Amino acid sequence: MKIKVCGITTLEQLHELAALGIHYAGFIFYPPSPRHAERFGLRGAQVKAVRYPLYKVGVFVDAGYEEVLRRVEEYGLDMVQLHGRESPWTCEQLMPHIDVIKALRFAENDHVEWTIRHYTASTDLLLLDTGVPAPKEERENKALHGGIGRRFSWNRLRGLAVDKPFLLSGGIEPGDAAYIRSFLTDSAARSLAGVDLNSRFESAPGIKDVEKIRRFIAELGGTQ
């Protein structure tokens, strides 16, 4: 089970999380987010200079091609996560340059299987997250693109043949380890690469509670 921790904002936290053996470290490049990498003074040259055995992932929301590749260079990113309404074609344009995670966000009536199939050939890894139903006031708060701490019904994945490795995401919290382990018995879990941890493992937005993450990883059975 791979672990991605998203919304890292300081080098100290990157260092502590690397020591826990996490596989993916997410840095958010979306200014309205309370976890925006630069909000806490994090700079590209610092991130680029540190070497840990993990993937540095830049998270973008409908950013332009040039902006994404500029950040890849500046921060020494290994992967990008596209968390907005990027089309399969947009993902394909980036794939020759950098590994792409496409985040798919499911609201109640979205067709999970069809949406996944649409992106299978156009991404290296999927991240399945919760979409908000989008009443007017939520639509207007753009920061609600991710990190909202809400879960979509994982039961909607049960029985599906997912033809691409995926990270399970969306409001995962301390105490979910047993449920995630039980999900491993489902056929959809054949493609489950790991889990994505974010707002439910923070003491404040952008500040990860490393001890909570350490305990959760232990409950999951450790990192491999």
Ligand SMILES: O=C(O)c1ccccc1NCC(=O)[C@H](O)[C@H](O)COP(=O)(O)O
């Ligand atoms: O975390 C954010 O603030 C964020 C804002 C805009 C786009 C993406 C964002 N996070 C990306 C992630 O991959 C999150 O970890 C994912 O949405 C799950 O977060 P949570 O619901 O807090 O578990």
